[in-house]
Amino acid sequence: xxxxxxxxxxxxxxxxxxxxxxxxxxxxxxxxxxxxxxxxxxxxxxxxxxxxxxxxxxxxxxxxxxxxxxxxxxxxxxxxxxxxxxxxxxxxxxxxxxxxxxxxxxxxxxxxxxxxxxxxxxxxxxxxxxxxxxxxxxxxxxxxxxxxxxxxxxxxxxxxxxxxxxxxxxxxxxxxxxxxxxxxxxxxxxxxxxxxxxxxxxxxxxxxxxxxxxxxxxxxxxxxxxxxxxxxxxxxxxxxxxxxxxxxxxxxxxxxxxxxxxxxxxxxxxxxxxxxxxxxxxxxxxxxxxxxxxxxxxxxxxxxxxxxxxxxxxxxxxxxxxxxxxxxxxxxxxxxxxxxxxxxxxxxxxxxxxxxxxxxxxxxxxxxxxxxxxxxxxxxxxxxxxxxxxxx
Numbered sequence: 272x273x274x275x276x277x278x279x280x281x282x283x284x285x286x287x288x289x290x291x292x293x294x295x296x297x298x299x300x301x302x303x304x305x306x307x308x309x310x311x312x313x314x315x316x317x318x319x320x321x322x323x324x325x326x327x328x329x330x331x332x333x334x335x336x337x338x339x340x341x342x343x344x345x346x347x348x349x350x351x352x353x354x355x356x357x358x359x360x361x362x363x364x365x366x367x368x369x370x371x372x373x374x375x376x377x378x379x380x381x382x383x384x385x386x387x388x389x390x391x392x393x394x395x396x397x398x399x400x401x402x403x404x405x406x407x408x409x410x411x412x413x414x415x416x417x418x419x420x421x422x423x424x425x426x427x428x429x430x431x432x433x434x435x436x437x438x439x440x441x442x443x444x445x446x447x448x449x450x451x452x453x454x455x456x457x458x459x460x461x462x463x464x465x466x467x468x469x470x471x472x473x474x475x476x477x478x479x480x481x482x483x484x485x486x487x488x489x490x491x492x493x494x495x496x497x498x499x500x501x502x503x504x505x506x507x508x509x510x511x512x513x514x515x516x517x518x519x520x521x522x523x524x525x526x527x528x529x530x531x532x533x534x535x536x537x538x539x540x541x542x543x544x545x546x547x548x549x550x551x552x553x554x555x556x557x558x559x560x561x562x563x564x565x566x567x568x569x570x571x572x573x574x575x576x577x578x579x580x581x582x583x584x585x586x587x588x589x590x591x592x593x594x595x596x597x598x599x600x601x602x603x604x605x606x607x608x609x610x611x612x613x614x615x616x617x618x619x620x621x622x623x624x625x626x627x628x629x630x631x632x633x634x635x636x637x638x639x640x641x642x643x644x645x646x647x648x649x650x651x652x653x654x655x656x657x658x659x660x661x662x663x
Contacts, residue, residue, distance in 0.1 A: 327353050334366060334403055334415050341366070354420050364400060365420040370413050371640075378636035379629065381414065382643060387458060389647045393616065395449030397421070399647070408641045425510070429517040436576050439514050444601070444609040446507055451597045455617035459500045484526060485509065485519050489533050490591050492526045493553040501591035504600065508586030515572045515579065531560070537589050538565030544590040578605035 323335040327343050330351050334341075338355040345352050350369040357364045371377035388399045401417035425442065428434065434442070453459075488505035491498065512520035520536070523529025534540075539562050548554045568580040582603045585595040595603075601610055631639075 327351065330368060332366065332368060332415070333413070338364070338366060338403075338417070355417075357417075363420050365418045366403075367416045367418070368413055369416065372412065372633060372637050375631075375633045375636065378633045378640065379631075382636055382640050385416075385640065385643050385647065387456075387622065389643075389650075390622070391452070391456070391618075393449055393452045395445050396452060401651070402644045402647055404641070404644050408638055411637065411641060414640070414644070425514070429513065433517060434514055436579070439511075439579065440576075440606060441609065442514065443507075443511055444606050446510065447597055447601050447606070448615050450503055450507065451601060451615055452618055454500045454503070454597050455621075457621035457623070459498060459503055484529055485522050487526075487529065488591065489530060489589060490547060492530055493548050493557070494550045499591060500596065501594040504586050504594050504597065505591075507600070508583055511579070511583050511586065512572075515575050515583075530557075533589075534560065534563045536566050536571070537587055539563045540589045544593075547590050547592060576605065578603070581605070 323333055325332045325335065325339065325341045327341050328351070332341055332353060332355075334355065337358050339358065340356040341353045342355075343351070343353055344365065350367050352365055352367045354363050355366050356362075369377075369381055371381040385399070385402065388397075389402075391398060397418050399416055399418060403415035403417070404413075405411040483506075486506040486509040488502040491502060509520050521529060521532045523532050534557075539560070540557065545554055545557065548557065568584055569575070569577070572580060572583075582595075582600065582605045585603070586600065588594045598612075600606075601612070601615065
């Protein structure tokens with residue numbers, strides 16, 4: 272029986288604490304501060320709280336008065352993320368500004384993200400706390416998604432320190448524990464929020480999707496027919512490899528380079544494994560490449576735990592039909608100190624999209640997004656939570 276969740280005091284003290292050394296902020300305040308200065312400070316603070324708008328690096332955030340004192344965190348393909356003080360909960364939160372309505376693909380991803388994340392309830396999956404939008408569809412230009420503000424992320428940890436085997440094992444368990452919940456909801460490829468369906472031919476932008484190319488399973492780049500939950504296991508394997516030496520395992524410059532890097536490590540696929548590639552051109556390309564011999568993992572990661580390398584090998588299997596699944600990964604000997612199937616919750620019922628959104632115009636997608644946000648607000652109000660809508 273593994274350790275129960277949430278972490279025991281031992282785990283918090285011996286594993287988590289070393290990763291987060293306390294940062295002490297000292298504010299030097301003169302002993303004698305004129306009453307006028309105090310009054311001006313209070314007035315300035317009140318003005319910040321009362322305003323609806325704040326400008327962050329040229330981007331207008333219309334999230335006040337509930338959310339104020341914004342601070343830049345980062346930005347992605349179609350949105351900026353800031354931290355903010357939530358006046359209602361008296362905590363700092365993360366707010367992602369999304370402006371998706373000029374592109375159909377961005378509308379699709381936004382709709383899927385809201386539909387899925389607003390329903391998920393799991394300790395290892397970040398949820399949506401609030402969604403801010405205009406009061407009408409026509410006025411809705413931007414969406415603000417409010418989520419929990421995390422202290423750090425894995426990328427920053429790997430850049431600042433080497434992970435011990437205990438850290439690595441613990442983080443991997445958390446990732447797989449959350450993935451088990453996602454897969455139980457019948458969701459795969461969560462970055463693009465696809466419903467797992469091996470018979471559905473997912474084509475189009477997926478092959479050229481760049482943002483997470485380094486973690487993409489080979490069958491996606493080869494445009495195989497149907498994507499299953501095994502593509503997420505490949506991604507977790509890539510993350511495990513990166514945690515082992517703080518460097519990406521397959522940092523391809525483009526998708527052909529990505530394939531070559533993968534084959535240089537896992538070796539050329541056998542004749543049997545080639546059959547999982549439905550696309551004839553892709554299969555011919557693989558066959559045309561010089562034969563590659565599989566590299567021993569202990570040569571790549573000479574100081575790694577042999578059990579970790581065994582799990583890595585099972586995750587990074589070329590043939591998705593032979594790849595380990597999330598339940599098997601959690602039960603692997605490497606994670607035995609944490610493994611506890613009784614404390615690894617699953618989704619109450621599988622997720623189903625009422626329709627596929629690929630063929631809908633962006634105007635229709637915008638209306639669906641607006642309705643989905645309305646549904647989110649209705650459920651939050653039913654639960655007794657307040658939410659914010661931008662006034663016209």
